[in-house]
Amino acid sequence: MTANVGRTTMLHWGEGSPAPVVAGVREKGITFSGEAVDITNDDSSGWQQLLNAAQVKSVEITCSGVLVNDTLRADYFGNARMKTAAFEYPDGGVVTGSFYLQEYAETGNHDDAITFEATFVSSGAVAYTPAD
Numbered sequence: 347m348t349a350n351v352g353r354t355t356m357l358h359w360g361e362g363s364p365a366p367v368v369a370g371v372r373e374k375g376i377t378f379s380g381e382a383v384d385i386t387n388d389d390s391s392g393w394q395q396l397l398n399a400a401q402v403k404s405v406e407i408t409c410s411g412v413l414v415n416d417t418l419r420a421d422y423f424g425n426a427r428m429k430t431a432a433f434e435y436p437d438g439g440v441v442t443g444s445f446y447l448q449e450y451a452e453t454g455n456h457d458d459a460i461t462f463e464a465t466f467v468s469s470g471a472v473a474y475t476p477a478d
Contacts (some may be wrong), residue, residue, distance in 0.1 A: 348437075350377065350435075350436040351368045351466075352373070352374075352437075353372075353387070353389040355374060355433070355434065355435055355436060356373050356385075356429050356432075356433075356434040357371055357407065357409050357431070357432075357433055357434075358430075358431065358432040358433075358434065359418075359421075359429055359430075359431050359445075359466075360429050360430065361419070361430060362462040363396035364420045364432075364440065365430060365431075366417075366434055368409060368417070368418070369411075369414045369417065369466075370411040370412040370413055370414040370415070370462070371409045371410070371411040371413050372410060372411040372412065372435070373409065373411065374407070374409040374410075375407070375408045375409075376405065376406070376407050376410065376433050376441060377405065377406045377407075377408075378404075378405055378407075378423060379403065379404045379405070379406070380401075380402070380403045381400060381401040381403075382397070382400065382401065383396060383399060383400070383401045384396060384397075385397050385443050389457040391475030400420050401462075402471065403469075403472075404417060404467065404468050405441065405443065405445075405468040405472045406465060406466070406467050406468070407433055407445065407464070407466040408463070408464070408465050408466075409464050409467070410462065410463040410464070411461065411465075412460070412461055412462075413447045413452060413459070413461060413462045414458045418447065418461075418462065418464050419450060419452070421433065421447055422447055422450045427446055427447040427448075428445070428469060429430045429444070429445065429447075429449075430444060430445070431443065431444075431445035434463065435477070435478040438477035438478060439474065439475065439476050439477045440474070440477070441472060441473070441474050442472070442473055443468050443469075443470060443471060443472035443473060444468070444469045445466040445467060445468055445469065446466065446467050446468075446469050447464060447465075447466055448467045448474060449463070450462065450464050450465075450466040451463045451464075452464070463472050
């Protein structure tokens with residue numbers, strides 16, 4: 347994989363093909379988590395041992411940017427907080443699944459644009475499709 351400019355990673359939220367891009371995003375991140383299964387026992391000689399399988403897997407997507415529309419706010423208050431999200435890499439690889447809009451925040455300074463931050467958490471299986 348070659349280095350890329352961060353703005354070329356896209357975050358899509360909602361239905362459609364392609365799904366709409368979250369407007370105004372400046373920063374985005376993705377975290378893959380997998381809780382380890384502890385199988386430590388008396389035969390482990392005091393060393394922790396983990397099963398090579400995740401007990402619970404999850405994905406969290408965060409983004410922040412300049413507020414240019416009220417889509418995320420409207421989804422939060424309109425109970426449309428569960429939608430398809432896709433995190434698209436510049437090479438064409440995509441992480442996609444059903445995500446819940448867990449947190450949404452807006453900040454406005456008197457001499458700057460209103461900004462927002464949002465956190466989406468996975469619900470169910472998430473898939474990664476590598477680039478062609």
